[in-house]
Amino acid sequence: MKKKLVSLILSSVLAVSLLAGCGSTTTDSNVTDEAAGAASEVKVGEVTEASAEEPAEEVSITLGIWPEDTLVEDIAVHEGYVQTMKELHPNVTCVPAYYKYSTDTFMPMVEAGNCPTIFESWFTEPTKLIAQGAIADITDELAARGWLDAMNPSIKALLSDKNGRVYGIPRDGYALGLMLNVELFEEAGLVDGDGYPIYPKTWDELAETAKTIKDKTGAAGLCLLAKDGAGGWHFSNIAWGFGAELCKANDDGTFTSNLASDEAIAAMEYVKSLKWDYDVLTADPLSEDWGTGFTQLGTGNAAMYIGANDAVNQPTQVNGLPVDKLAICPIPAGPAGQFSLYGGTPYFFSKDATPAQINAALDYLEVMGKAPVATEASVEGMKADAQNKVDQGVPVIQRFPCWVAQDVLDAEAAIVAEYGNVDPKMYDAYFEATSSEGLHLEEPGLTQDMYAELTKVLQAVLTDANADVAALMKQADENYQTILDENLNNKAE
């Protein structure tokens, strides 16, 4: 009997504590929110002392663009920005809320109402984030500031919906080039009299250069990606050089897949030869994605890698390549010419953000020097950023012009001249090529699905010496057309 009573009590305690547990979780999260709010107020200081002529309402913004905890120096730079914000916009409270965009976490976070006011995303994301209504329309705020016209028109198009509403602004523009590990070029004797790497100008030369490097150093000549969509992304740039047009936008708003053209097949045959004729790739291209590519390049496992000017911190700061041993040259030319794929890495804004919060976040970007204005504060922001790059061993080079405002470009050029920590000649040819007619936007029409199909073909030709390239490309072409029909063409009517 006693035993029974004890277990009865125990079980009811269990039930009660369970209910209590549910309750306390919610209170806990409230507490955390308040604590975070309190902490931020301490950080920014006396936010309440708004002066008489500034009756602006109190605004609090969360900064997903805050650096992650381990990047102490970067955080110090951002604390400087917050300090400047405090002086210029005393009504704004900035709450650090580091968020690294990831497709696994993004949707639940937005649904829970915890999306930071401003955050960075990938260049692959705008279309679907806009379609899902997950990010804020900032057209009006940008228009009021006159930033709409300052944005590089093609990049603006990437961040807009069908009606021309704009949902993001570019953090950086990028144009693909060929990153070189100069140490390996030196080791292979591929440098000219002045010590500059002799870079390949055509895809055929690239194969030969890669072969020389592989023979003389043992390192892979080229790191080619075939793990995920990034493989197809890089391949599309190669294919353009061979004269391919991978997707056709028709006048009636439909799209036609064109993956099985002779030019595209020739490009794929070329990639296949890199593996089976020249054998100059890394051990397993099927394990290489955007990030591991920089590791292979930075750590001296591969001499060449398709990369862009906005990622120069990856081989250097992240993977330890000395700052003066990185060079970027143009993407090699194919029979049909030289092309560089370009686009922009965007900043997006929470769909729950009020116009006042969006404006405050845009102010913050201005302070960071990432806006199309050359105010004193923004130039200071650019300088702080450049100084930090010098300290971290990241090349300070020109940005790809995502803004077309001339005074900003001039200010940036002046800062690169002042803080430049690398030999500009290592980048000259690249910047020349990316300011020419060879610039090429990504293919239209469900590009990520096209990349996925191309990546499957890449995987097949890189694992099977006898793969039938034409048949594989034909299959990919059919698949891609099916996807286009299912998702776009049949819905356009």
Added chain:
Amino acid sequence: MKKGKRRTEGQSGFRKKDLMAWLVMTPSLLLFAFFVWEPLIENIRLSFFSTKMYQVVDFIGLNNYKAVINDVDFMAAFKNTFAYTFWSLLIGFFVPMIIGVLISETVHLKGFFRMAVYFPNIMPSLATIWIWSYFFLPGPTGVLNILFGKLGMEPFEWLNNPAWTIPLIVITLTWKSAGATALIYMANISSISPDLYEAATIDGAGIIQRVRHITAPSIIGIAKTMLILQIISVFQILYEPMIFKNGGPNNASISLMMLMYRYGYRDYNVGKAAALSVMVCIILVILSGIYMKATAKKEEN
């Protein structure tokens, strides 16, 4: 359910006992309702709607299901998932049973073997997959290729050979999880009365006869349960193919669950993901039904 009645000591305590049972069950019932049943029903509902983020927008009938079946990767994923199940039964079903029997028969260092065989289980899954990736690396720098190279063999392609991708992934799966299943068999075997073995030995039965006539009949019941549990869990294989080769080469290792993950997390198409998960659920219900029917018949015989 009527067993409870027989077990009650007195009529007076009957109601009280019921109440207590309910009290004991309440927490788990609440948890199940909140974390399992409600999401399940919500999932079925989602699969009939177009979605924006996790919100339903319009009722679109079976369109999500049609989209899944017409997906260019669906057939590959469908076939592969059955291939995973097939290979895992072929490779992985008997291994734990054999390990269980062998360790039970072991006299010396029994504890060590038990620990050793369970060891892969306590390692984080991602870490083991990455370690295996180094073993399976193609070209002359892969660990296995270095080892085989010492024997004068040419480097293998390992996972990059589409014919081998699934069997090799299943081998790593078996390596990782066989120990846990073997423990269950061992527990079962240890509950067999030693008298039976002694009697058999006295009658002159060797080890093979002992296993065949005493051990095998004793563990057949648990083996059947393990069979269906294994089918259900392997059918939902997700992260091994995703981490090893991201479903490649050329869809050689993509699974249904991976496809679902892509719909939900890469494309943010929750309705389509829900539709596929309902389909997987239906397939598993059918497989379980077949299993029940097959085993029920045997028991009648």
